[in-house]
Amino acid sequence: MSVYSSVKVRQIVRSLVGHYGEIAWWPGNTDVVMIGAILTQQTRWENVERGLYELKRRGLNTMHSLSSAKKADIEDAIRCTGFFRIKAERLQSLAAHVMESYGSVEQMCPIPTEILRTGLLSVKGIGEETADSILCFGFLRTSFVIDAYTERIVRCAGVKEKRKELKPLFESILPGDQKVYRQTHAHMVEYAKEYCGKKRCSECILVNLNG
DNA sequence: GACCAGGTCCTTG
């Protein structure tokens, strides 16, 4: 990866800390984070919260309960999050993976990050972002999440690396503190929602953050 | 009505 990109990303991360400070993000237990990570695929978080509430109301807010739930019941609960049929399927696949490979969410805790990650990626419907979100926010691992927003921001700053390269790039720059991983991802999302439209950034990130 | 949302998978060129 280029020196330019490293410097740029460092700069962005530092600027965002100054801009936002600490923000609370994705509170909740590991099961809920796992569910939320799937529900939020291509979906606004406000709609995800409603889906999470509906699942909880039906007692379907754990991997254990989801693993034996009827698909139609899951679908009814998460209709408001969009793509509800495919997401219901993904939740069932994830729940099955957890129960069959580990027996429970608890038993996943001592497992090394890379092993968990490989397992998660083997579940149909779980890609890199969803897997890393689960690891970072559900299991508090130092696995940085790259999403469309993060990519948009670094592109805007002139970073050319492909999406695949961004995760190692960020991880080579962030300190060991896991909390920083969560904070930084949260910062990226908040900043992008505020300043970076799909088509174009309204203003350059460096203008906003350093100006 | 058009456009977008904290993706992923599958099919094509």
Place this chain on the structure above:
DNA sequence: CAAGGACATGGT
């Protein structure tokens, strides 16, 4: 590999 479509509801 890159690009395009499918999946679907809800908000602006």
